[in-house]
Amino acid sequence: MSIAWFLAVSAIVFALGAVGVIIRRNPLVVLLCLELMLNGGNLALIAFSRMWGNGDGQVLALIVMTVAACEVCIGLGMIVAIYRRRLPIDVDELRELQG
Amino acid sequence: MSATTFGWLVLLFPLLGTLVIGFGFRVLPGRTAGWIGTAAIGLAFVASLGALIKLQGNAPAHRELTSSLWNYAVTVGIDAHVSILVDPLSVYMILVVTGISTMIHLYSVSYLEEDRGFARYFAYLNFFVFSMLLLVLAGNFLLLIVGWAFVGAASYLLISFWYRRTTATRAGIKAFVINVVGDVGLVLGTYFIFKHTGTLEFLAVFKAAPHVFHSGEADITAGCLLLLVGAAAKSAQIPLHTWLPDAMEGPTPVSALIHAATMVTAGVYLIARMHTLFELAPAAQDTGAVIGALTLLIAGTIALVQTDIKRVIAYSTMSQIGYMIMGVSVGAYAAGLFHLMTHAFFKALLFMGAGSIIGAMGGEQSLEKMGGFRKALPFTFACFMIGGLALSGIPPFSGFFSKDEILLVTAERGGWHWVLYAMGYLGAFLTAIYTFRMIFRAFYGDPVAEARELEGGHLYHAEVPTNPANGEVEDTDVGFPGPHHTVAERALPMRVAMSVLAVGAVGAGLVQVPGVDDVVVNFLRPTFATSPLYEPHTRDGLLIFGLCLGTVLGLSGIAIAYRIWVREPAIAVRARERFGAVYELLWHKWYFDEAIDLLVVRPAAAAGRFARDTFERVFVDGTLIGGTTGIVRAGSAAVRAVQSGFLRYYAALLLLGVGALGLYFLLQS
Numbered sequence: 223m224s225i226a227w228f229l230a231v232s233a234i235v236f237a238l239g240a241v242g243v244i245i246r247r248n249p250l251v252v253l254l255c256l257e258l259m260l261n262g263g264n265l266a267l268i269a270f271s272r273m274w275g276n277g278d279g280q281v282l283a284l285i286v287m288t289v290a291a292c293e294v295c296i297g298l299g300m301i302v303a304i305y306r307r308r309l310p311i312d313v314d315e316l317r318e319l320q321g
Numbered sequence: 322m323s324a325t326t327f328g329w330l331v332l333l334f335p336l337l338g339t340l341v342i343g344f345g346f347r348v349l350p351g352r353t354a355g356w357i358g359t360a361a362i363g364l365a366f367v368a369s370l371g372a373l374i375k376l377q378g379n380a381p382a383h384r385e386l387t388s389s390l391w392n393y394a395v396t397v398g399i400d401a402h403v404s405i406l407v408d409p410l411s412v413y414m415i416l417v418v419t420g421i422s423t424m425i426h427l428y429s430v431s432y433l434e435e436d437r438g439f440a441r442y443f444a445y446l447n448f449f450v451f452s453m454l455l456l457v458l459a460g461n462f463l464l465l466i467v468g469w470a471f472v473g474a475a476s477y478l479l480i481s482f483w484y485r486r487t488t489a490t491r492a493g494i495k496a497f498v499i500n501v502v503g504d505v506g507l508v509l510g511t512y513f514i515f516k517h518t519g520t521l522e523f524l525a526v527f528k529a530a531p532h533v534f535h536s537g538e539a540d541i542t543a544g545c546l547l548l549l550v551g552a553a554a555k556s557a558q559i560p561l562h563t564w565l566p567d568a569m570e571g572p573t574p575v576s577a578l579i580h581a582a583t584m585v586t587a588g589v590y591l592i593a594r595m596h597t598l599f600e601l602a603p604a605a606q607d608t609g610a611v612i613g614a615l616t617l618l619i620a621g622t623i624a625l626v627q628t629d630i631k632r633v634i635a636y637s638t639m640s641q642i643g644y645m646i647m648g649v650s651v652g653a654y655a656a657g658l659f660h661l662m663t664h665a666f667f668k669a670l671l672f673m674g675a676g677s678i679i680g681a682m683g684g685e686q687s688l689e690k691m692g693g694f695r696k697a698l699p700f701t702f703a704c705f706m707i708g709g710l711a712l713s714g715i716p717p718f719s720g721f722f723s724k725d726e727i728l729l730v731t732a733e734r735g736g737w738h739w740v741l742y743a744m745g746y747l748g749a750f751l752t753a754i755y756t757f758r759m760i761f762r763a764f765y766g767d768p769v770a771e772a773r774e775l776e777g778g779h780l781y782h783a784e785v786p787t788n789p790a791n792g793e794v795e796d797t798d799v800g801f802p803g804p805h806h807t808v809a810e811r812a813l814p815m816r817v818a819m820s821v822l823a824v825g826a827v828g829a830g831l832v833q834v835p836g837v838d839d840v841v842v843n844f845l846r847p848t849f850a851t852s853p854l855y856e857p858h859t860r861d862g863l864l865i866f867g868l869c870l871g872t873v874l875g876l877s878g879i880a881i882a883y884r885i886w887v888r889e890p891a892i893a894v895r896a897r898e899r900f901g902a903v904y905e906l907l908w909h910k911w912y913f914d915e916a917i918d919l920l921v922v923r924p925a926a927a928a929g930r931f932a933r934d935t936f937e938r939v940f941v942d943g944t945l946i947g948g949t950t951g952i953v954r955a956g957s958a959a960v961r962a963v964q965s966g967f968l969r970y971y972a973a974l975l976l977l978g979v980g981a982l983g984l985y986f987l988l989q990s
Contacts, residue, residue: 243972252968317966 228269236262247312249304253297260290324379325388327372328407328458331415333449334636335367339444346440355430362426362450366419373412384409384847385524387460398519406460408525410848413841414457414590415660421582422450423666424818428673431576431812432680435803436572442482446578449475453583457590461521462511469507469551469587473500476584480571485800490789492567492724499564506547507591513544515600527597527851534601545605548591552609556588556642559616563914565639569631569686570790572802573676576631580638581669586661589645593654596852596866606650610731613647614744616640619911621751625758626907628688629789630675633759637712638668640748644727647741652854653730655842655895659833660727662841663719666825667711673809673819674705678763680806682771683783688759693768697775701809702764709760713753713875716868719830724749724872726833729864749871753878761886774807782806834877 235258242255263284271279305311338361342354349357356964376384389404405411412913413751426446433442452475456468481493515521517540518529525527552558557565565585569576579585592599592609599606620639627633639663648657678694678701679686695702711718714725728745731738771781786795786802809815833841883891897904909915963974 239973240976244976247969249365313968316968317968319964 225269225273228268232262232265232269235259235261235265238262247299247314249301249311249313249316252313255290256297257290260286281297286295322371322375323386323388324372324375324412324582325386325405326366327375328388328405328411329370330368331365331419332405332451332454332458334368335447335454337361338447339451342440342447343444346444349440352434352439354440354443355433355987356424356707358447359423359426359430361447362419362423365450366416366423366453369412369415369419373416373952376407376409376412381847382850387522387524389460393463399521400461400522402461402522403464404522405458406461406463408848408964409845410590410593410658411457412798413662413845414586415454416935417586417665418450418457418582418661421669421822422446422578424821425574425578425582425669425673426593427814428577428676428818429572431814432574432676432808433572433803434807434812435797435805437797437799437803438482442479442572445475445478446575446987449479449578449583451713453587456587460523462515462523462526463521465591466504466508466511469555470504472555472584472587473497473504476500476568476579479575479579480568482571482575483801485798486570486788486790486795488788489570492564492570496564496568499561500554502561505551505553506554510544510547510549510551513540513547516540523594530597530601534598536601537603538601541598542604543601545595545602546608548595548598549605549609549612552588552591552646553612554588555591556645556646557616557639558588558612558643559619560913560917562616562620562639563910563917566627566635566910566970567631569629569635573631573679575673575842576635577669577672577676577712580635580672581665585638585642586645589642589649589657589661592646592649593658596649596652596654596849600652600852600854602775606652608739609650610647610741613643613645613650614741615643617643617647617748618751618815619742621748621755621798622907623910624755625751626904629686630678630688630759630763631672631686632692633688633755634668634671634675637671637752638664638899640752641668641712644724644745644748647731647745648727651731651734651738651741652852653727653843654849654852655833655856656723656726656730658845659841660720660723663711663723663826663829666719666822666829667708670704670819670822670826671708671712673815673822674701674708677701677809677815677819678705680808681775681781683781684786684789684802684805685771687782688762691763691769692766693764693772694775695764697772698764698808698810699817700819704809704823705760705764707823707826709756711830712756713879714749714871715875715879716872717830719826719828720741721868721871721875722830722833725864725867728871729867732863732867735791746870746874749880750874753875755920757879757882758886761882764886766890771986780806780808780811879961 238257239258239260239262243252246252246255264286266310267279267283267286269279271277271283290306304316309316338358342349342357346354352925376386379386385406385408387404389402389408389634391403392401393403394401395533426443427447429442436442443936449472452468452471456465456472459465459468467800477493477497477500480496481490483489511521514526514530517533518526520526520529530541550561554561565579568579571579577914599609617640620636620643624633624640625637627636641660645657645664646659648654648660677698678691681694681698682691685691707718711720714720724745728742731745733741768776774781782805786797786804787793788795807815809819831838846855906912
């Protein structure tokens with residue numbers, strides 16, 4: 223199979239995630255979409271790794287997964303904290319950091 | 322101990338006095354501060370005598386000693402040591418300064434006894450003397466400038482001593498500002514000299530000057546003229562004299578100190594000290610001589626009509642300093658400095674006498690309200706008479722010898738100096754008239770109420786103290802004169818001080834009788850060894866003529882004063898009506914204050930207002946500061962708009978940015 227197929231799937235997954243991040247307002251869904259983007263990137267890494275025939279890309283993918291796990295931890299923690307404070311679960315409403 | 326060690330001691334004692342009184346004023350009981358101050362200056366006088374004896378022990382060629390405590394700023398091109406120069410001139414000056422100042426301190430102990438600022442007064446007074454001693458002992462230009470500026474600051478503190486009087490604070494500011502003009506002149510003049518000689522040390526400068534400067538060269542002339550500006554400001558010479566009469570707002574002993582010992586003589590000293598340089602700049606010398614001659618005449622005429630007793634004496638000081646400045650400018654160094662000493666005696670005495678009368682008048686200073694104090698104040702009258710006779714140059718009082726000697730040397734220069742000679746004698750004539758006008762109006766005539774009260778044994782005190790200058794009602798708390806006035810007849814320290822000065826006013830002239838003993842000339846010779854003008858080629862005929870002329874003019878001045886103000890007081894009134902315009906001119910002091918106001922103060926104020934309204938407000942505030950803040954504000958507003966707080970918007974921007982970057986690199990490759 224040509225590498226182009228793998229990359230096409232990876233790009234589609236990444237684009238779906240990106241669109242989700244931009245259009246959705248629920249932070250939980252935004253977080254899921256971020257996960258999608260990361261995994262789209264992972265797919266590309268593993269495809270390239272297979273193409274070159276060595277494990278470098280796979281190592282990198284494992285690191286990305288670790289980072290993604292950390293990120294989900296913090297993200298979910300924040301969402302729980304927001305919920306507990308009875309703040310709206312909506313990224314457009316949470317904009318105290320405007321300049 | 323060497324002469325220079327004594328020189329350092331002369332500086333140390335007044336400085337210690339200042340510090341002890343200045344920091345200990347809360348714990349010093351009663352009059353202690355006054356006695357400490359007097360003792361400090363007295364010790365300085367003893368140390369001066371020590372320096373004199375040690376110096377006279379050296380051979381005449383080795384009487385210029387320098388001593389450096391430490392290097393202040395010594396590097397390439399600058400040699401600023403903290404050093405003193407002990408030579409006959411500086412020893413002469415410290416003797417006069419400490420001797421007269423001791424007496425003035427002693428007088429002040431009684432005179433300001435009840436003043437709430439007693440300790441502060443003595444701290445300032447000691448500082449004043451210290452500054453003056455630093456000025457005359459300085460061994461280089463740097464220390465001279467430091468002492469010069471200290472004297473100005475100390476005079477400000479003392480003129481404004483009664484700081485709740487607006488007239489006094491204004492007079493203090495005026496004195497300070499005019500003195501700063503002189504300071505600037507001194508510093509710039511020093512620069513012109515330093516630029517060529519490359520050293521600040523006096524002896525090195527004087528040694529190098531004849532080699533690096535040609536006589537009459539532009540730079541040395543400019544330098545000496547600027548030094549002359551400094552001398553004129555300190556010594557109250559025209560046109561920088563207007564601070565001196567106003568300085569009468571200070572306590573009377575301060576006036577005595579400023580006039581006799583510490584301040585106005587600084588200009589005379591400066592020119593005498595820089596004689597090597599001035600002789601290379603004949604234009605500056607001539608300017609100094611003309612300024613001195615003009616000052617002595619103008620001040621003499623103003624003194625004829627003033628009614629404030631202290632101001633009359635102040636104008637007489639201006640006039641006498643005019644003689645000295647003229648003297649040291651034409652080369653009559655010894656005569657000018659001799660007059661400085663005799664003048665110090667009789668002028669301090671006159672001020673002390675005036676202080677006594679003012680005490681008897683309950684603080685009032687106007688001659689219009691005085692009269693007939695002869696019986697009420699016999700001791701003051703005797704002292705004032707001695708001072709007046711010495712000031713008028715009547716033989717054998719001290720002023721007789723010194724004034725005529727200045728004029729004799731002036732005449733010896735020949736040419737147009739004869740004009741100065743004539744002006745000097747005209748001034749001497751005026752001196753006798755205004756001095757005795759003052760004496761006759763204060764001591765002769767019918768006794769006023771205050772005098773009669775004093776004859777009855779009671780010292781007059783005003784029910785409500787007022788400011789004699791503008792009649793404002795005062796209290797007697799700190800910042801105003803104390804509740805109790807005193808007269809010399811009732812205070813022993815004042816009597817002692819005045820007696821000593823009276824002896825000096827009578828006898829000081831005898832140390833320098835021309836052709837007989839010449840003590841001053843011989844003593845000062847080592848300092849002026851290189852000066853071609855120093856040795857007077859006394860023409861005996863002219864000398865005798867001058868002495869006789871001085872006597873005749875003095876006596877006839879006294880006679881005229883007697884006729885106008887004792888025999889027929891109506892003459893004065895008639896003369897005032899007849900010569901109304903002249904009277905107005907003199908009463909307004911030749912309109913110098915008004916002229917300076919018009920020519921300097923108002924243009925400066927207008928320029929300041931213009932600069933504030935246009936340059937400051939429009940250019941600096943509007944364009945520079947407003948422009949900068951405007952740019953920063955506009956830029957930050959644009960950046961702030963991006964920071965909307967919408968998370969999705971940030972994410973979209975991020976993606977767009979990464980996409981754009983990726984596209985760019987794709988297109989590049």
